[in-house]
Amino acid sequence: MTKFLSRAMTAALFAWACVACSSSDDNPADNTSTDAKYSAIEREYVLYFLDRNPVVATYLGGAALDAKLANVDGRLRDHSASAVAEEDKALANFKQRLEALDRNTLSAAHQIDRDVALAQIEFQLHLHQVRKYQERSLDTYLDEPFRGVDWQLQGMTDTGNGKYGTEAEWQRVIERVTAVRAYLQRAQDQLRAGIASGNTPDWRMLRINGIDSAVADAEYFQKTLPDIAAERLGGPQRDTLLDSVRKAAAEAAAAYESLHQFVASEFFVEVKNGVVDKAALKSAFQADRYAFGEAEYNWALRNNLRLTKPAAQLYDEAQAVIESTQREMVQLSRSIGQERNLTLPADDMEAVRVVFAELSKKAPKDDDEMVAWYRQAGERLVKYARDTGLFEMPAEYKLDVTVTPPPLQGSISGAAYYPAPPFKESGVGRFYVSPTKNKPALLARNNASALAYLAAHEGFPGHDWHYKVMTQFRNDIARVRWLTPGAVEDSSSMWEDSGAAEGWALYSEALMAEPQAKAPNGFYSPDERLYQLKGKLTRDVRVRIDTGLHLGRISFEQAQDLFSQVVDFLPGPCQGATDETKKGSCDDAFGAIFRYSKWPTQAITYRLGKEAILDLRAEAKTRAGDRFSATEFHVRFMKQGTIPPGYFREQFLAGF
Template sequence: MTSPIFALADEYITSYARLDPAFAGSAGIKGDFGVATDYGPDAEAERARLYRETLTRLNALESTGPADDLARLHMAERLQVFVDRHDAGEWRRALKVPYGMLQNMVSYIDLAPRETENDWRLNAARMRAIPEMLATWRQTMNAGIDAGETVALRQALEGAKQARRNAESRVFDKHLKAYGDGSQAADLRGAAEAAYAAFASAAEYLEQTYAPHAAPNDGVGEERYLLAARSTLGAVLDPHDAYAWAWEELHRIEEEMEAEAERILPGAGLTDVIAHLDATEAVETSEEYLAWLQAKHRGALEALDGVHFDIDPQLMNLDVQLVHGSSAGSAYYTGPSEDLSRPGRTWWPVADRERFRTWAELTTVFHEGVPGHHLQIGQSKVAGDGISRFAKVFGSVSGHAEGWALYAERLSDDLGWFTEPGTRLGMLKGSALRAARVVIDVGWHLDLPLPAAEAKRHGDRWNFDVALDVLTTRGRIAEHRAHPEIVRYAGWPAQAICYKLGERAWVAARDEAKAAAGADFDLKAWHTAALNLGPIGLDNLASVLRGK
């Protein structure tokens, strides 16, 4: 496409990359944008000016057809959210543990290319940029202190732990080891040491300077929460409806889990069945775990291609990485670079585990890999000129992406892929976790009472301990993931709801199309049309798909 709207999308990406080189590097955007992002107040204001100016220019352009209509719809919705969040002062709260700034800086290095000596010089430059970037980030956090707009105390203290862990676990040493004793070894070691010192200094800052000013309450309140939900869902949320629906959904899933457990070990009960599977359906070493993950990713790609999806050959390369020393509690995905020279990757935190419960993690392979994030995000990169550059590299909507990934788990069940012992129970357990996330996230941030029957079991009002209890006993999350999950909900309001509410939107859109087409409904064609749209907010998803 060469329309004015698509040209504006191209221009925006290039302009934003200049204002955020770390984002450009992590996203794999080609160009010489430098290596250090300025996260200070003036730079935040400059990025906000870009949002406003682009939105004004977008609104003045005329559409030349359906592709333009879609590009305008998505860009306008995203840019308006960016403007509204900046105006609300959310930029001053630049910390969301365990993801956000501190994790992004680690990913910025992890995603760097390492094929040539020039690539290794780039690695060193990126690591040397970390002290500078953290210094400007402190300026923004200090602006939050001055304005009385700070993150919660728990986030500050957990952020300090995360920063210190980055330093003490020496998160970049794996790259130094990979390089060896070449001509740049000393420079790389010096750059890494500077980064570690900066992380340690950030931890001290959060504990000693920031924490005394941090907000006492974990919850953000309804006004901030609804704005956050617009950002993560691309939709206007009715939080009370979502809260009630999620409790009902959790009860439904729990009943199905009990029935599935009965099929595995009749009469044993769900808790004993889970213990049995933990003891019997696991691998013992990280090497075995990586081999198992790689085999499952490859098997899913081969089973889907040409049958339920037409997978572009460029997406058949999907990398799998284990992550040691990470503070992230769960697996995650990073998409291909803009030019596809860097493949899509799934990342699997090891933490302190010595055994890996494969029965519970197969469903996550389908979520993070295929038919989940890799197909959805990867397809947007290979969809050609029907999707704007904004949508391809910048415009992700968490509710759209995570909703699709959870829909992918459900689809995998429909396809009969959970045949190994306990794996379907693992899928249901994951779905229960996502329903528990909604009740925790909405209830905690809005300080809603628990339903009477639930209050008897867990407590009358939400707090960290009640959230942890619901997550572990109802979401049945793995022990190593529980604490960082709750910390994540506190620091990233309305993100945890994206999975279940996004899945609900995707299923509703598919069922609407199925009802309209009747016997002529083609699931493969519907999947193709849906993924070729690229990202879109949930408020617009059904109407746009209806037009296809």
Template sequence: MSVRDYALIAALLCAPASLPSQASPQASTQSSAAQLDDFYASEWEYGLSHSPEFATYVGDTRFNDRLGDYSPAEIQRSEAHDVEALARFQAIPAAGLTEQQTISRGIMLRQLQMSIDSYRLKEWEMPVSQINGVHLDLPAMYSQMPFNNAKDYRNYIARLHQVPRVFGEVTTTMKLGMKDHLMQPRYLLEKVAVEAQDIADTHGMKSSFALPLAHFPVSITLAEQQTITHDLLATIEKDVLPAYVTFAAFVRDTYAPAGRTEPGIWALPNGDALYKQAIREHVQTTMDADAIFNEGMREVAEINTQMLALAKTQGFNDLASFHAHINADPKLHAISSDQLLKLYAGYEAQSRAKLDQIVPVVPALGLEVVPMDAFRAPNAVPADYSPGSTASQRPGRVNVNLYNPTSRLLLNVEAIAYHEGVPGHHLQFAFADTLQGLPNFRRYASYDAYSEGWALYAELLGKEMGFYQDPYSEYGRLQNEMWRAIRLVVDTGVHQKHWTRQQMVDFFKQHTAMDDQNIQTEIDRYISWPGQALSYRLGQQKILQLRERARIELGPRYDIRKFHERVLSLGPVPLDVLDESITRWIQAQKTASK
């Protein structure tokens, strides 16, 4: 999934409730469920109005002419609201709730507590990296907005007028981070300056901000098109690009030179607490960093055995010689951007044709395979996913990284296609899009271990659906398993055990045949986004554990399609909530069959 979309989702989930200063006179006579529903609705409304970009993302167009407030003052107001909201939320009785209502209550309580803890650790003082931040969010904003009429274009132009204000607010926040020594590594911040300058240097119709001008709807007259084109291009030149020039210069000349020198988050004030918070946020596990490291080392050894067995079927007695062969064989490398796009599209079509094998009902939300935005491709993963929305009439998108295509191996393209599209992220988010009766904050929740765990699990489902007929694609799938197991080692290695960046690179090269372009961007991602990389393997393992438990306990009554339906019908949830819910489902299946 796109890190940009995770940032958007997190922005809303951390937004506080807008509640009256005094309890409603009717509150004491309302049922607990009704009071909770009122709370959720109030918080949702506040979140949309304070995060206009997210409102657009979920299909609410009321605020499409606004950008959010990114100032430290707004962040401090949000913290105060969250503290008050938590107190009022805890005062609502928990009696008489259904299973889903109980789940919703627990998740909201967890989100409010997590948000307050994050504020107090001042994570918000590090708002940009080479993969996250407004400098990348803003030029991608067009992909979430509707452009059906002239008003939609006017809304977009109105937002672009606000870009200088947003950069000013973010820069103020970054200066607080400098003062508190809360900063990304210097070499990564230097990449931010390059990204921003590249955007600033791209003018006119070539600018990413001008992409909505490429295709006007037929409802807009030619005269209107010309006026909109003039106004939009003028806004880009007058407001947007100068703001990027100023921001790039600030990062290059002032901010990046103050960046930390060590790659691990341990080097920051309260670094250990920040890493514990990151693990809690992304994985929701009781395992500490040392336990995760040890689990990663165990899994690396186990997967290494499977990879060696496959290498031997291809005539190689050790992985080093097999990897050397892979890296030297031109047939295993991409030859063009067009080839990469066609491969991803073909695998998505192949998988979609067989989805009825794994779920009883296939959601109808469309899926596109498209090139990744060029401005973020150099520092991005091989492909990622942007969720679609029925309400917004927006299909899901698999974004394929076409930067330097001939440097990319083809081994794991098939596995990544299943991960990002179907039966991975797209199937999971398409299910969430159809859920009825859940509070909106549940439908649009973001829990990495659930979503990324499902997507990695989907790579294995591809094998169970009969894919990976080419042994090199199967090796690519195994290498993806190794890739995610390595993450358990190197993420905890750098942030807990004080590994150097070179140690991380060496560990990757020792255990995989991944191309250097991918290794370098992956390592930088783990350094800038602590804990998130742990979610894939730990989430997948939890789903596999629950599946095996269901298979054993239900025996002949076990139906994998119904198991998947149960997992997906919850929407994104923490792993412990998933475990409890599947346990109840297994017991209900047993009772129903008696």
């Protein structure tokens, strides 16, 4: 897309978006030399970070940033003890140099950028030296190679006739797959160190990631990747490249099988005929080891997410938020029931379930119709924004909905968004919808009322619009604000980016419910609004569960019960459940709680990120009065990049 926003809009935005650039009016006159010093250190740090974290570099398109990173897509991270120690020395040096700069002589933007860089460095040093997480990050070791290759495949050049990938791109894939064996061997060394020090993964991660994921990854490299290469490879070197892919992939599959055997022998009692009895964990590894602890959680809130409330306060306050959303859902459900002439039970929770059951009857007949409905929901959202003037949008913008490719369907259930690499000029973000294989129960979940808020979250004006606008202004957003220290998305992640990205997406869902001048009832129908509120309720209860889990206020099983009771309005515990509906709810709840147990603080970023945006908007309205423009506010927010609002709140509001 050569011109995403109009020239007039771009010029206007440049004039007032003072936080995204350094203005002499906002900063001391002598800041130039300090800014120049900072810029040099930041560039050096960003390039070092991307070089040390090749999979993150692939995700961000780092190879396009500097010639020094030209071959980064062909590598994997070195997690060896010696490499981590050398990295910590380099990070400590960056920290010292950044702290030596006088913050007060930096421009407003660079003050924020410096704070971001220092927080990232503090996180990485804390992860390695305090938590020593490299000794137990089993899911990181299993997921990182697959994700790296998967992102390479997504970003390949279309070479025509249904073929993808230049010879150079496929060579980088071969190099990365070849690196898997050494990568997983270093992972085993770190896990052994963890066993020796008593710093081991939670037993659920050992069972689910260490056994099941290892087998699935081995199958991916043994069969799926060679099949993809056979389908997509073209050109005169096709046969040679395909042979190299197959050999490298077979070695990678063997390395995953070796890791699987390592986990089985080190952590489990016995293996019979290659089959691991997942219940037979050695006694030393049966205890719960997921809890972050209050001190660690509060440290992460301050350093990683720039939040000031402690975890205990978030836990205590969450219950009132949950109950408020529940009351709103009950009221709306009874209104829908009356409109549809439904006889609803007196019990409020049961009444909500009856209404959802009624709405689920209008389900797509198959996956093709389901995907078509998602596309229609996206088209309606875009038209609504144009009709109401909520956003200034180019005529050529449209929300593309893509069926999830088969290799990704195992990792994407439902809908998801994969952004284009921001450091590259090419690439397209993808709003994926995974087929259900025409299963009636799954099609019912994607009924006519359930799609709109999901399309708003993953598509427009959520992730798709957010990342397209940010990419349009990529040169105004400091490179450091795009980094994802630790990992892109696993238990090693910092989650700094999640507060902005997921906060914006949840804010987008809520924004579509707000009344507008030309739409007094907002975008959603009452039925769609009920599902949007259910999405809100899910994010509300996450704050209670995530903080409760990691502070030891609630057990894993209690969290599972709470999720089923709140999100699905189904009373009773999960243990001993015999009703099929309750059992299905509890299975979903287990998956959710397992994710929260691995990813402390990520689950809270949705609601708290949304609330931070609403707080910014309310204060901006107060300051600007009649001059306030929602269009300007939204783009200006997006131009801050993927960092929490806590970094830029005061400077952001100073422009209103």
